[in-house]
Amino acid sequence: MSMDDKDIEAFKSKYKHKLKEELGETPLEIGPITTREYEEFKKEFMPRQLSFYEKACNFSEKVLRMSPDKKKLPSYEEAIRTCHLNVTSSGVMSFSILGPVLFMLIGSMLGLALPLLGGESTLFFFVMIIIIGLVLIIPLSKLPFFLADNWRMKASNQMVLCIFYLVTYMRHSSNLELAVDFAAEHLSPPLALDMKKVIWDVETEGFDSVKEALDNYLNFWRNYNIEFVESVHLIESSLYESSEERRLNALDKALEVMLDETYERMLHYAHNLQSPLTMLHMLGIVLPILGLVILPLVVAFMEEVKWYYLFVLYVIIIPILVYYLGRTLLSKRPSGYGESDISNNPELKKL
Numbered sequence: 001m002s003m004d005d006k007d008i009e010a011f012k013s014k015y016k017h018k019l020k021e022e023l024g025e026t027p028l029e030i031g032p033i034t035t036r037e038y039e040e041f042k043k044e045f046m047p048r049q050l051s052f053y054e055k056a057c058n059f060s061e062k063v064l065r066m067s068p069d070k071k072k073l074p075s076y077e078e079a080i081r082t083c084h085l086n087v088t089s090s091g092v093m094s095f096s097i098l099g100p101v102l103f104m105l106i107g108s109m110l111g112l113a114l115p116l117l118g119g120e121s122t123l124f125f126f127v128m129i130i131i132i133g134l135v136l137i138i139p140l141s142k143l144p145f146f147l148a149d150n151w152r153m154k155a156s157n158q159m160v161l162c163i164f165y166l167v168t169y170m171r172h173s174s175n176l177e178l179a180v181d182f183a184a185e186h187l188s189p190p191l192a193l194d195m196k197k198v199i200w201d202v203e204t205e206g207f208d209s210v211k212e213a214l215d216n217y218l219n220f221w222r223n224y225n226i227e228f229v230e231s232v233h234l235i236e237s238s239l240y241e242s243s244e245e246r247r248l249n250a251l252d253k254a255l256e257v258m259l260d261e262t263y264e265r266m267l268h269y270a271h272n273l274q275s276p277l278t279m280l281h282m283l284g285i286v287l288p289i290l291g292l293v294i295l296p297l298v299v300a301f302m303e304e305v306k307w308y309y310l311f312v313l314y315v316i317i318i319p320i321l322v323y324y325l326g327r328t329l330l331s332k333r334p335s336g337y338g339e340s341d342i343s344n345n346p347e348l349k350k351l
Contacts, residue, residue: 053143062096068141068262078146082220084193085314087144096140128312129199141326144309147332151190152224155176158224159228163258166235167251174239176245177210193319211236227261227336228255276329284322288314 067090077090139146148268165183170176177199184195195196198213200206207213215237218229233253241247292312299305 002103024343053095054086056099057087057095060094061088061091064094064098065090066093066097076144079144083144083151085147092144093141096137096143098261099140100133103131103136107133122306124306124309146327146331153331153333155191155194156225156228158187158227160258160262162187162191162195163228163231163235163255164210166232167255170235171236171248171249176236178212178240179235180210181216227258230261231258264333269332269334273329276325280322280325280329283318283325288318 003278038234067073073089076092080087080089080092108126111125111129162183163187166179169179169182173179181199184192184199187195194217198217201213201216202208202210207216214232218232221228223227231254234257238247238250238254241250295310
């Protein structure tokens with residue numbers, strides 16, 4: 001070891017000893033580094049969704065910790081990250097089991113307390129409580145996927161406008177960062193949140209350029225809306241064109257690809273709606289009407305049929321099935337036209 005190296009080691013050991021004397025032998029535990037600006041950004045642009053559901057999942061994870069299948073774990077993580085829920089996959093599975101169990105216990109206790117309140121406790125009441133509790137396990141375990149599909153549907157509705165804003169600004173000034181910021185300012189959530197997050201990633205040095213941050217964000221949409229990815233890539237390619245005419249052609253092509261592919265996807269979706277809509281019509285309209293015709297005969301020949309049997313069927317079971325089927329159909333709808341939020345316009349607030 002040379003003389004210079006010895007001096008450096010002596011210097012380091014001297015100040016290490018001094019720091020140990022002042023701070024103690026145990027090293028300080030430093031948690032994840034964050035900034036007040038980032039917390040303000042999340043609070044302003046990423047509002048908490050379904051706070052009751054988040055609290056229920058976090059509480060259930062502490063009481064009864066259950067983890068999903070390892071094969072499904074990445075899909076759960078992606079769905080939770082998509083809809084910005086502050087929960088874990090274990091919390092979702094724990095709540096999907098603990099919630100129905102608590103529902104069945106509370107329902108059974110109410111059934112036992114009905115005679116004390118002057119009511120009538122029947123076997124039908126207990127059977128319905130158990131059936132509803134068991135059925136609730138499936139939708140609660142799939143709720144993050146349902147929320148993620150709704151988030152993607154709302155965001156995809158604004159993609160045509162997003163491409164339009166990007167192309168409009170890029171035709172005026174060939175600056176991708178300002179174009180993304182322009183789109184984020186004029187779009188409404190949820191896609192505006194994602195565009196602001198792209199700018200935020202660059203400002204916090206998560207990525208070296210807006211192009212890298214935007215490409216990282218587009219990887220998420222590659223399996224859901226490939227025309228949006230292709231259009232943004234065409235917009236990015238216009239930055240490298242040598243002539244003004246070729247640059248404008250690339251921007252026009254980006255808008256054309258988005259509009260044409262969106263039109264094709266909507267056509268295919270509309271063509272495939274015949275069977276699901278027939279099922280929805282039969283379940284929500286035809287079945288209740290036929291029931292109203294048949295039920296008087298059932299009551300006449302079967303005296304044990306009570307009024308609350310019909311109440312549970314018509315007021316609880318059928319509406320829930322129709323709502324679930326309808327929301328499932330809408331969650332698979334491709335991107336389309338997204339309305340603009342004009343409620344914050346100062347000229348229109350008085351109206």
